[in-house]
Amino acid sequence: MVVFAGQGDPRRSLSLLWRADAPPPARGGPGPKPRLSVDAIVAAAVALADEEGMTALSMRAVGDRLGRTAMALYTYVPGKSELLDLMYDAVHAELPTAYPESESGDWRAALTAWAGEVLEFYVRHPWVLQVSQARPVLGPHEYAGLDTLVTLLRATGLPTGVVRRLVGTLFPYLRGSAQAVADARLAAAATGSSDEEWWAARSAALLELVPDFAERFPAVSGLEAEGPAEPCPGEGAEGAEGVPYPEREARETFRVGLGVLLDGIEAARVGRT
Amino acid sequence: MVVFAGQGDPRRSLSLLWRADAPPPARGGPGPKPRLSVDAIVAAAVALADEEGMTALSMRAVGDRLGRTAMALYTYVPGKSELLDLMYDAVHAELPTAYPESESGDWRAALTAWAGEVLEFYVRHPWVLQVSQARPVLGPHEYAGLDTLVTLLRATGLPTGVVRRLVGTLFPYLRGSAQAVADARLAAAATGSSDEEWWAARSAALLELVPDFAERFPAVSGLEAEGPAEPCPGEGAEGAEGVPYPEREARETFRVGLGVLLDGIEAARVGRT
DNA sequence: CTTGATACCTTACGGCGTAATGAATCCCCC
DNA sequence: GGGGGATTCATTACGCCGTAAGGTATCAAG
Numbered sequence: 001m002v003v004f005a006g007q008g009d010p011r012r013s014l015s016l017l018w019r020a021d022a023p024p025p026a027r028g029g030p031g032p033k034p035r036l037s038v039d040a041i042v043a044a045a046v047a048l049a050d051e052e053g054m055t056a057l058s059m060r061a062v063g064d065r066l067g068r069t070a071m072a073l074y075t076y077v078p079g080k081s082e083l084l085d086l087m088y089d090a091v092h093a094e095l096p097t098a099y100p101e102s103e104s105g106d107w108r109a110a111l112t113a114w115a116g117e118v119l120e121f122y123v124r125h126p127w128v129l130q131v132s133q134a135r136p137v138l139g140p141h142e143y144a145g146l147d148t149l150v151t152l153l154r155a156t157g158l159p160t161g162v163v164r165r166l167v168g169t170l171f172p173y174l175r176g177s178a179q180a181v182a183d184a185r186l187a188a189a190a191t192g193s194s195d196e197e198w199w200a201a202r203s204a205a206l207l208e209l210v211p212d213f214a215e216r217f218p219a220v221s222g223l224e225a226e227g228p229a230e231p232c233p234g235e236g237a238e239g240a241e242g243v244p245y246p247e248r249e250a251r252e253t254f255r256v257g258l259g260v261l262l263d264g265i266e267a268a269r270v271g272r273t
Numbered sequence: 274m275v276v277f278a279g280q281g282d283p284r285r286s287l288s289l290l291w292r293a294d295a296p297p298p299a300r301g302g303p304g305p306k307p308r309l310s311v312d313a314i315v316a317a318a319v320a321l322a323d324e325e326g327m328t329a330l331s332m333r334a335v336g337d338r339l340g341r342t343a344m345a346l347y348t349y350v351p352g353k354s355e356l357l358d359l360m361y362d363a364v365h366a367e368l369p370t371a372y373p374e375s376e377s378g379d380w381r382a383a384l385t386a387w388a389g390e391v392l393e394f395y396v397r398h399p400w401v402l403q404v405s406q407a408r409p410v411l412g413p414h415e416y417a418g419l420d421t422l423v424t425l426l427r428a429t430g431l432p433t434g435v436v437r438r439l440v441g442t443l444f445p446y447l448r449g450s451a452q453a454v455a456d457a458r459l460a461a462a463a464t465g466s467s468d469e470e471w472w473a474a475r476s477a478a479l480l481e482l483v484p485d486f487a488e489r490f491p492a493v494s495g496l497e498a499e500g501p502a503e504p505c506p507g508e509g510a511e512g513a514e515g516v517p518y519p520e521r522e523a524r525e526t527f528r529v530g531l532g533v534l535l536d537g538i539e540a541a542r543v544g545r546t
Numbered sequence: 547c548t549t550g551a552t553a554c555c556t557t558a559c560g561g562c563g564t565a566a567t568g569a570a571t572c573c574c575c576c
Numbered sequence: 577g578g579g580g581g582a583t584t585c586a587t588t589a590c591g592c593c594g595t596a597a598g599g600t601a602t603c604a605a606g
Contacts, residue, residue: 031552134456150492169530176445183407219423257442264533304583305571
């Protein structure tokens with residue numbers, strides 16, 4: 001399921017995102033004291049999405065988690081779309097914002113470290129990957145994350161136009177790779193059987209249904225035949241023991257792909273000077 | 274909204290995907306003649322998703338389009354998840370499968386052409402990008418597309434392990450870039466105002482709410498200040514006239530990013546020989 | 547104490563996917 | 577040629593969803 005955010009009134013979303021409303025303790029107006037707050041609601045919604053996934057995120061569920069009904073939320077938030085906007089921006093506060101490596105001139109190390117942290121961020125909040133990128137409304141924390149990436153890319157010395165395109169290149173790549181890692185983890189958690197077993201059963205069923213698989217798809221078959229094992233010595237040494245195979249593979253793919261991208265950036269730098 | 278496919282019974286999905294069921298005209302069994310078919314249902318569902326997007330895709334709507342009720346579909350398809358699997362694979366039949374350039378040894382031209390066609394494919398069926406990649410069930414057409422990519426990558430002469438990782442690098446990148454293009458097109462269609470106007474209004478509202486934007490996000494501001502115009506002479510000459518600006522920009526980003534990736538692959542090739 | 551604004555609840559509506567049940571249709575075989 | 581039984585398709589219903597409408601309880605200000 002893909003969830004669209006940013007569908008509500010943009011102005012309302014913007015004021016909520018940038019907290020431009022009247023400050024809560026300012027006027028002690030009439031009526032009962034609010035027992036909820038935008039922040040509390042967003043926090044509950046994020047916790048729920050983290051724990052049970054986007055499909056479990058409903059206004060009723062968020063309300064329950066706060067000991068309120070679904071409709072109580074509408075006092076603070078115009079609707080689910082806007083709540084999603086707020087959730088999305090709130091978690092982006094976890095993105096890294098400063099890199100000492102960048103100042104020492106090693107843009108490549110800085111970008112690699114940054115990408116690694118962003119990957120972990122997406123794995124921590126996989127539901128973020130299900131929020132459509134068509135959102136016209138950007139919040140402060142997302143802008144802060146963007147600012148960091150732009151700063152790191154500026155350190156390459158490439159011209160502004162190229163930097164802008166590289167931003168648009170790196171982000172989709174990161175999201176996609178993170179999606180792969182998150183999916184691998186999800187699949188591992190969902191299936192009771194162990195990792196290799198699962199693939200074995202799947203391909204056995206496939207081979208039974210499609211006996212001529214190897215002939216129809218020779219290239220893919222060749223790829224899989226070569227054996228996925230070979231743990232690529234010298235990498236993933238630290239703490240990769242308990243990580244199941246598909247996720248390890250996805251992470252390695254991320255590492256290699258990022259390397260290729262950075263090589264390409266390096267080439268652009270060299271070609272320019 | 275992200276939609277999960279591949280959640281149903283994998284064996285059932287597999288037989289449906291690979292059309293391993295009893296052939297329809299084989300046995301003229303008892304009962305009324307089927308007035309529907311899996312293919313007709315899938316075609317109707319795809320048409321509906323193409324025209325009105327994923328959010329409009331419901332069993333009732335697909336049934337309506339065929340002059341039947343929603344429940345009638347359940348005779349042919351176990352559920353919505355499996356229908357999504359079938360839709361997903363069905364459209365992937367449009368992916369290109371052969372490249373003469375590849376045989377002439379120009380792997381770079383072949384990959385570029387391939388990526389371009391895949392991009393157009395995603396733009397033609399943007400809902401495909403909303404189908405979660407966590408699908409454990411792969412269909413024949415998706416495998417065929419994969420086989421083509423592997424073949425093209427093999428032409429680089431890189432070792433099998435690297436090729437496998439490059440597959441996992443190119444696909445997320447393509448999906449992400451296509452998402453950006455599709456989003457740009459969607460935004461252009463949704464907003465009545467023209468493109469630059471839209472951004473102008475948005476940033477005006479933002480600046481009003483956040484007067485210190487330029488100070489808080491200097492790098493991003495610098496990026497946008499440098500002017501997005503400059504049509505990059507020598508490219509996009511053919512037929513890019515009517516394409517609105519955000520989409521042109523997204524396409525250019527795709528082109529540049531792909532170039533960077535291919536440069537990286539080139540570097541890997543050179544570094545290896 | 548009254549007034550009126552505010553927070554929260556209850557109820558309800560129209561959507562969704564789909565389980566259960568029933569009616570209509572047609573081949574096969576006696 | 578007329579049941580029998582399998583099969584297609586429709587009807588109804590259940591429990592979810594987001595949220596509109598309206599009621600009630602709580603508080604500050606006059």
